[in-house]
Amino acid sequence: MKVERGDFVLFNYVGRYENGEVFDTSYESVAREQGIFVEEREYSPIGVTVGAGEIIPGIEEALLGMELGEKKEVVVPPEKGYGMPREDLIVPVPIEQFTSAGLEPVEGMYVMTDAGIAKILKVEEKTVRLDFNHPLAGKTAIFEIEVVEIKKAGEA
Known part of the structure; x- marks a missing residue:
């Protein structure tokens, strides 16, 4: 059974920069091993409806045609990931917004x-x-993904 548009898919992942450094994962053991574990976070597979635009295009496209239990490495360039950095998203704010709240920027x-x-x-x-x-804007990311569940479109 291959993943098709409209299917609901659960998958695990490990995201790395091109230098091999892990920046995110759905596996708690990998997060602990890589020193990126966050206590408040729940580590578990991600669920998406393929084709609904719920995740970056590079991963969504890679999921198409995968089978249950299949693992794949996907290289996601900025245009299929988090885009290029945009100058209009760099905003000056008065320093008083920090100091009046007792914060040291x-x-x-x-x-x-x-x-x-x-x-x-x-x-x-x-x-x-x-x-x-986004912290990954302008960067190529490498994801290892593994399909752990497929619910075909229309299944309850």
């Missing part, structure tokens, strides 16, 4: 804002430059 730190997660690019005298681009 530090370059490289990630912060949660009303508009989502951003990385502090630069701390200047009166402003802080926030980058709302």
Whole structure:
């Protein structure tokens, strides 16, 4: 039984940069081994409806035609992943937004804002430059994926 558009698929994955460094995984053991374990996170297979645009195109396309239990390595370039960095997603904000909240902005730190997660690019005298681009924007990612369940479209 091969994965087709409209099927609901559960799959595990390990995501790596081109240098081999693991940046994300659905396996708790791999996360612990690679030093990226997050206590609050639940590590388990990801479920998606193939063709619904719920995941990056590079992985969605790779899932098509896979079979239950099959493993595959997929190289995902930026245009099939998280896109290229966009200048309009780098936003200056007044430093008072941090200091009035009792926060000390530090370059490289990630912060949660009303508009989502951003990385502090630069701390200047009166402003802080926030980058709302995805951390993988502009990067090629390598994913090892394994199909663990397939529910054909229309199955209960």
